[in-house]
Amino acid sequence: MLIAFFVNDMETEHPGYTTTVLAHEATRRGHRVCYITPGDFMLNPQDELHVHARFAPTKKARTASEFFKAMQSAEQDPATIDICEVDVLMLRSDPSLDAQSRPWAEGVGIIFGRAAAARGVLVLNDPDSLSLAINKLYFQSYPEAVRAETLITKFASDVKQFAKDHGGKIILKPLQGSGGQSVFLVGSENALNINQMIEAIARDGYIIAQAYVPAAAKGDIRLFLMNGRPLQIGKKFAALRRVSSKDDIRSNIHAGGTAEAVEITEKELRVAELIRPKLIADGMFLVGVDIVGEKILEVNVFSPGNLQSCSKLAGVNFATPIIAAIERKVEIAMEFTGNFDNRTLAVM
Missing domain, CATH: 3.30.1490.20 (ATP-grasp fold, A domain)
Structure with a gap:
């Protein structure tokens, strides 16, 4: 299986990013991996969609950090391939990062993601629904009961x-x-x-x-949902509590917040259950939900982060069930060719 990861820019990637962790796990399980960026698509006169892809070395890396170093060396030598050679395209860019400096790049993943899906590539998350989530107004489409x-x-x-x-x-x-x-x-x-x-x-x-929401004073909970349900291994959930620093209200890790282990209770599971129908309907395979009390502050459907931190805090590898779920989707798509549209297959 060949999985292509679409990111904003190779230079801004990081060994601790969720994308890196997922890509490394895919190679560890014997799959081929490549990275593509907004400027890498090419539609030729024959209406064939090609990409200039940066492939991970065939030698397996022991850690995500080793994998990332190997990808950095591969960046200078992209190969041109037909998008039909790709089994899965994971859209992992954050459009808002390009909105000001490179407005042309903001919607490229969605535009060409649609074109890839039309050619039989499994695109995660579903690009049609991602087009509706390009700004936070999408958040208002979730049940009122869980929104501040x-x-x-x-x-x-x-x-x-x-x-x-x-x-x-x-x-x-x-x-x-x-x-x-x-x-x-x-x-x-x-x-x-x-x-x-x-x-x-x-x-x-x-x-x-x-x-x-007063409960925000204790930080928010980042919970990963896969196929509409909380991502877990056994009784351990892919979740953490993000606590802001004393001089900043933002709990985002890169904004100075710290990550702590958290126990997922019936309260958080109820919130997840209330938004599950919307995630399923929109073909949102992997999302990160930020929960405070009984409310969701945000649903990150583009590039949810902190998966590595969740794994470290729980002592398990949450990337494993994610790649396993993707493998299952590809198997279904091959066995039932043409029976499911991209949005349906994304959350099966």
Whole structure:
């Protein structure tokens, strides 16, 4: 099986990223792996879709770090292949990272992901649904019961009224973006700065104002869901608690947050169950859900991270069941050729 991983840029990849962990596990299980980036697609005059792919060396690496070093050396020597040679295309880029600096690249994975699916390649997550998730408005399509009360606007007066209605304590963030970029907590201590916060976000687009969930003070829980259900090995869940530093409200690990082991209770499982039908309907194979109390703050359907940290904290390798699930999908696709569309097969 050949698995192609679509990423923003080879230079910004990291040995600890979930993509690296998954790619390494795939090679460990005997599969071929390649990486492609937004500028690597080519549609020829015969309407054949080709990609300039960077292949992992055939020698198996013992660790994800060793695998990553080997991929770095392979970056300089891409090979051109027909997309039909690829069994699985995993869309692992974060479109928001390209929105400002390379707007042409923002939707490339989705555009060519659709073209690949039309040619019989299994594309995960489903590109048609990912096109709807390009900004956080997609989040509003999940059940109201699990969402914090939210306002989306560009008018400062709307935001201020929302803050007043919620006792002056709310979260502000951009409609587009990820990784905790431009996220502000409005409270009594900084209420006089709300105009500057609004201006900073509105400069680049719409503003999301969200009711503050008190449980967020203890951090949020990142829980991986696969095929619509919590990812687990035995009784161990692919999850962790992300706790923000004392001087930052953001719990994102790269923004200074720390990862801690967490026990998944019936409360989190109920939240996961409530959003499962939506994930199944949209063909979302692998997602990361951020949970606070009984609410979800975000559903990362593009490039959910922290899988390696979850594995270390639990003492198991959560990449193994993920690649095993992909193997099963490919087997089904080969046995029942043409019987299932990409969205259905993505979550089977």
